[in-house]
Amino acid sequence: MQLTDNIAALRNLSALVDFANLINSSLDLSFTLNNILFTCFGKFQTTKGVILLAGSGGVLELKAAKGFSNQALEEFPSVKIDEYDSDNALAEFKSKNRLNFCRDFNSSNGLKGYILLGERLSKKEYTPEDYDFLNTILNIGATAIDNSLIVTELKELNRELDAKVNQLSSLFDLSKEFSGILKVEMIGKLLLYSIIGQLMVSKYAVITCRQGAFTLLENKFPPDKLNPVLSGTDLLAITSVLKKEEINKDLESFAELGVDLIVPMQIKGNTKGLIMLGQRLAGQAYSKSDIEYIASVGSLAIISIENALLFQETLEKQKLEKDLETARNIQKNLLPKSVPKLNSFEIAAFNNSARQVGGDYYDLVPLSKEELLFAIGDVSGKGVPAALLMANVQAFLKSICKQKMPLNLASNFINDLVSENTTNGSFITFFWGVLNDATRELTYVNAGHNPPLLIRNNEIKKLRTGGMILGVMATVIPYNSETLQLEKGDLLICFTDGITEAMDPDFKEFSDEKLEEMALNMNGGNPSDILNKIMEEVKIFTKGAEQSDDITLIVIKVN
Amino acid sequence: MADFNVSARGVGSVNVLELKGYLDAHTAPELEKAFNKLIDDKSFNVVVNFKDLNYISSAGLGVFMAYVETMRENKGDIKFSNMKENVFNIFDLLGFPVLYEFYKDETEALEKFKVQ
Structure with missing residues (x-):
């Protein structure tokens, strides 16, 4: 036993x-x-x-x-x-x-x-x-x-550490790469590859939000379903990472598409884009560290995307500015290049647009040996639309001048033409006159333009005879013309409202009164001196405030 | 700048992409081009031979993720072969062996396509 x-x-x-x-x-x-x-x-x-x-x-x-x-x-x-x-x-x-x-x-x-x-x-x-x-x-x-x-x-920790090192090296890799790329599509691609490669995802979208609109840089969700969902959601309101549970709860339409994770891409706390990911192919959930990685890559990318977009915008702006510069030169060429020499009249003219191109217009067209037509006009509005209409009027005027029509009938005609070509309520205030070098006679028609000032013996006569502004409707009431016998010493000042409405920094206007007062105090001097004096005064008055409207000035002195 | 090169050759109904050098964010577009070409040519059976690839980054892995579904939807696949240990470690670390087939050498990977 x-x-x-x-x-x-x-x-x-x-x-x-x-x-x-x-x-x-x-x-x-x-x-x-x-x-x-x-x-x-x-x-x-x-x-x-x-x-x-x-x-x-x-x-x-x-x-x-x-x-x-x-x-x-x-x-x-x-x-x-x-x-x-x-x-x-x-x-x-x-x-x-x-x-x-x-x-x-x-x-x-x-x-x-x-x-x-x-x-x-x-x-x-x-x-x-x-x-x-x-x-x-x-x-x-x-x-x-x-x-x-x-x-x-330890093995597990080591693996996690390896994964972290790998993430970091990806980030490093990307930060180097992103800084050199100025193509948004390319940045989107690299961003995406780095995420889906790291986390094994095959359903994804990268979206940028800009000026109230979104752009899909990359997308593997069904686009016909994703687009309406995105349109119907305030994407900018997504300011924090949304995980599956939150998406299921608050963004059902996203959950239906199979979106498991939404990571906003932000600059200074403002959402500028979104990274949306579907399920990971190996089935794991997105860990804190994964999300941190996505957010880091996302912030790197969005800054580069923003830079790239700004760069593109600057390029486009530069191109536009170049175009406008060309337009400005074309427009300058539409204005008289020189002032015709006459025996009885001495003329000076000035034009400056507030923007690259403007809507002010003046012209000096010899009609015959004795006769010179001068015109001044102001197209409503500013910039490109005004400039186009101004070019149109210039073309009409040049053709009408060939017709040898009396000025009042020519006015009826030009108004009909302009009316056909204006839309959206644009119009032109217009004044034109014909000077006879032999007889010193002036015949003019004023179509709603600021009345030019005729100064004789210290008195001002405002030239108002004419009719309606051009372009509102076809001529119903014919335009009237007036003929005046000018005398030696008479001074005629034609201007656009850019002079009288020039503003100082406190938004006070230069005013008609001030211009009239100046006109009365012009003792002698040739037209260029007078023109320069007026411009100088306007400049002093505005104290360097930005010129808000186009300015045109014609000064005619009778010898 | 690190060099990367991808060359394609056909072996029967399979296309072999040979990768060389460093595959990272900078060179990923090269590989992308190669895959786009395969898709254009309707070649969906692909073996990627990593014999001469010395380094791969996440962006490089991402390219495979981006194309594998298209290949599989068209009854093809992307299979990997001849991977150096350091390169395989990265694939392994991120869990790729669950979704992709890895082979010691190209012939073995090509054989698999024949069997299918």
């Missing part, structure tokens, strides 16, 4: 020595756990066993199992380690699989987990010696498990 006992003790001992040697030779957790199970199976003649270890959040994880079908393992419930004794699902799992021989096992830092073993093939109960043996095994095993757990954890 004693001999049998001794043999049994010896067998136990040698099994223990074998076991101790074996499991301390490896740092692989599953190797260690499998060996604990196999040793128990061999010793107790049992065929079923599992080892549960506390994982993240204290939830027991099935780390090793032997003798179970996959289906049986799937039924293992989720149990927290501190609910081990009280959990019904676990109790049911245990009883269903007849896992009656259970032991907790501990390491230096507390409870680690449990080992559950099934019934013995012999159907015999486990004896107190069996308990002792199991305890010994678990004591030896605990250190090995601890070690392998630490190694596993």
Whole structure:
């Protein structure tokens, strides 16, 4: 009897020595756990066993199992380690699989987990010696498990670290690359590749929001479905990362498209674009670190995108400005290049547009040896539309001059032509007159223009005879003309409202009164001097405020 | 500037892309061009031979992600072969082995297409 006992003790001992040697030779957790199970199976003649270890959040994880079908393992419930004794699902799992021989096992830092073993093939109960043996095994095993757990954890940390290093090197790579690219499409592509490559995603969209509109730089969601969803959403209001749960809750239409993550791309806290990603192909959720990576790449990209867009805009603006400069030259060429020399009249003229091109117009056209036509006009509005209409009027005027028509009839005619060509209520205030160099006669028609000032003997006569402004409607009431006999010393000042309405920094106007007062105080001097004096005065008055309207001035002196 | 080169050759019904040098954000467009050409030619069976590729960045990986679906939707695939260890480590780190097939050498990858 004693001999049998001794043999049994010896067998136990040698099994223990074998076991101790074996499991301390490896740092692989599953190797260690499998060996604990196999040793128990061999010793107790049992065929079923599992080892549960506390994982993240204290939830027991099935780390090793032997003798179970996959289906049986799937039924293992989720149990927290501190609910081990009280959990019904676990109790049911245990009883269903007849896992009656259970032991907790501990390491230096507390409870680690449990080992559950099934019934013995012999159907015999486990004896107190069996308990002792199991305890010994678990004591030896605990250190090995601890070690392998630490190694596993280190491996995991190492991998995470590698992933982080990889992300950082991607970021570095991209920051170098982005800074050199000025094509938005290219930036969008690289941004995307860096994200989908890093996170394994195949459904994605990169959207930029600018001036109330969005642009899809890249998209793999169905466009016919995505576009209405985007149009119907205030994209700029998305100012923080939205994860799947939030999208499901608040942005149902996005969730339906399969959007799992939305990361805004921001500059100074303002959303300028969005990165939308679908499910990751390997099924994992987006981790905090993944989202940080996406956000970092996104901010790098959006700054580059913004720069690229600004660069393009600047280029376009430069091109537009070049075009306008060309237009300005064309327009300058439409105005008289020189002032005709006459015996009885001396003429000076000036024109300056507030913008590159303007709507003011003046002209000096010799009609015959004796006769000179002069005209001044102001097209409503400013800039390109006004300039186009001004060019139109200039063309009409040049053709009408060839017709040798009396000025009043010519006025009817030019109004009809202008009326046909104006839309949206644009109009032209217009004054024209014909000077006769032989007789010193002036015949004029004023179509709603600021009345030119005729100064004779310190008195002003305003030249008002004419009719309606040009371009409002076809001529119904014919225009009247007036003919005046001019005398030596007479001064005629024609101007546009750019002079009288020139404003100082306090928005006070130069005014008709001031111009008239100046006109009366012009004692002699030739027309260019007078013109320069008026312009000088306007300049002093505005105190450097920006010229807000086109300015045209014609000064005629009778010799 | 790091060099990158991609060359394509046909082996039966499969196209082999040989990559050389450094595949990063800067050189990714080259690879993209090669894939676009394959799609234009309706060649959806692709083996990428990494024999001479020394480095790959996320942007480089992204190109494979961007094209694999198109290939698979057209009953083709992108398979990888002859990868150096440092390059494979990056693919492995980001979980690519779940979705792509990796082979030690090109012939093995080509064989797989024949079987299918």
